[in-house]
Amino acid sequence: MSTWGEFLKANWQDIVRLIGEHLVLVLISTSIAVAIGIPLGILLTRRPSLRAPVLGLANVMQTVPSLALFGFLIPLPFIGGIGARTAIVALVLYALLPVIRNTVTGILGVDHNVREAAVAMGMTDRQILFQVELPLAMSVILTGVRVAVVISVGVATIAAAVGAGGLGTYIFRGLRQYDNHLLLAGAVPAALMALAADFGLGLLEKHFDTSARRVEKKKGTFARALAWGLLALVLLGGGYAVWSGARSSSSNGTGSGGRVVVGSKDFTESVLLAEIYAQMLEARGVEVVRQFELAGNVPHEALTSGRIDCYPEYTGTSYMAILKHPLNTDARTVYETVRRDYAEKFNVEVSPSLGFENTFAILVRGGDARRFNLKTISDAVPFAKNWTAGFGQDFMSRADGYPGFARTYNLQFASAPREMDLSLTYRALADGQVDMIAGNSTDGLISALDLFQLADDRHYFPPYEAVILIRQDTLARVPVAREVLRLLDGKLSTEEMRRLNYEVDGKHRDKRDVAREWIAKTVTSDK
């Protein structure tokens, strides 16, 4: 394991880029939220009948869990899709409420006597708004902006799930790979950014607070200088990020019709498969855009709406989670059904199996397996009544997940299974916080953490053959894409996949290097 120093030395440019992306997301979205929210708030003070419905709607927006909101946005035209635009739309929706609400509260909170005096002195509505109401409400409005910025810094970490980049990229990756360096390199700058925004805008707010206004000019100018300095710093950082972003996107160019957008799910194996496919396409002169690490249902939505051209998937997932077919344990039937349905429903082609299955692996600690002589899931049933299980959200809710699993094996645990993030369950098991988890059979951590996979002796779990889903129009446009799929047919065994995963998760090696080595070793024509 490398030290902090080495990690930072190797990745500082990447970290700076992610901070820049994060800042851009936050800056653009809060700017839009302010540009919409303040005028809307002013309007609401003039039209009391609109106040309840608009504030109610903004309130509801904020209660929608962020990942769910991103999910809703993906299939929408113009504002949806994957990437920064969707993230910005979602961030704006979150940031609106505090801005609107504080504008309304601030303006309505202006002393009644002051307002009456302003009217009676013969000020016009516009003069009252700009000379009296807004200046007096400014500190309250700025509090709203401050809250909006802090919320945005936080929510923007989740934006990485829809491929918008930012510090969330490191946080998600760190969680999946159980890499504290990545986790901290994502979380610490995000936290510092939130604190800095809170502090900087707090100073600005104090500057506008009329109740605190005093003759102490000296202190005022210092605070003002500090606030402006911070603002300048933020703008500079944002500008740099936009500039470097523009540079990298222009270097991508538009190219011929040979451009393929390769997507992946948000875990190591999916990224590795996507990277392998991407590199092999590039080796044949195809221009590739990588949209990796998309969360949950996002890759499917992105594929069917044409935002990406292809991504690695598992037949069992397609069969049950997407096509909603009932449980089926016959690999042939599942594959053929998926192939036929995808062609009919989505105009998407299913590649031949890549050669391995990534099924749910019911895992226990290697020590327990040896001590109790556990080989199959049935062997573990008598012990389970003293155990706690920890399962990912996915496993708890899927048709082929926990409820059917517990029924099939007549499993009973000491308490209800703990529902947690999949990537955290391995470590929780190894640390003894839970006693059984449902991991992925190809996960590199299984051997790294000395975990043992119990055999599915009652054949509960359906087949999860790895395939690549690709749009038919892409295949027509880029014929070489089909050729590469043929080269990959059956090339990856479960052991091989577990090893590749471990190279990345266990040894913290770069996915691109691991993919390149595997291609060079395995695919004869690419040597």
Added chain:
Amino acid sequence: MSSLEQSNASPLVEFRNVSYGVPEMSTLIVSGLNLSVQQGETLVLLGESGCGKTTTLRLVNRLLMPTAGDVLVEGKRTSEWDAISLRRRTGYVIQEAGLFPHFTVERNVALVPTLENWERERVRERVSELLQLVGLNPDVFAGRYPRELSGGQRQRVGVARALAAEPQLLLMDEPFGALDPLTRASLQKEFGELSKRLGKTVIFVTHDVREALMLGTRIALMDAGRLVLLKTPEEFLRANEEHARAYIETLRLDGIEKLTTKDTEDAEEIK
């Protein structure tokens, strides 16, 4: 009606059968009011809270519009006036002064002249003149913010702001009501002299009969939205009407027997 009525001059403000009500209330807030305010007089609207005196005042500068009848200012209906120009030529002072907390004293006083685009130098001179007029040293107070002033000083600034654009008419809604008794007494005295000296027409709202007797050239007593009595202070003290007697009783209860307008100041001091 009264001996002070100046029949030759046209009234500056005239209420003609004015009523005001809101849909939420079954009774009228102001009902069938007929009243003329002459040039240069100080008409006091006296009454308990909720009697409609403040509403009456707000009808003059079109903060409210009558639901029936007409309010005339300088012979013109308020509905025919441009609200903004009507308000800019009418001074207005309210209880808590309503100074802008984010403006210095100077900018507060300069408000209407600035809105009227006076030249900067003229505004500055006017502010300095007005601050001296209300007993505040411009060198000390011009740069201060309202929160750095005492209640009495704020009210003085409020008066200066109302006088800034040299209005003929001043509307005052219990301007001294929130002040402590000593400050109130000295401000009442100074303001009485000031308004006499400047020859302004004043409509003054109060529930304090002593203030009414001291400052008013005429007292209009209101009850439940109606004008019930209109008399000079001397006539008011001798009045036999029930409403007036009740107010005069309150003075007797305070142990102040022989009250004339001149004595009121001293009575305040003693208290």
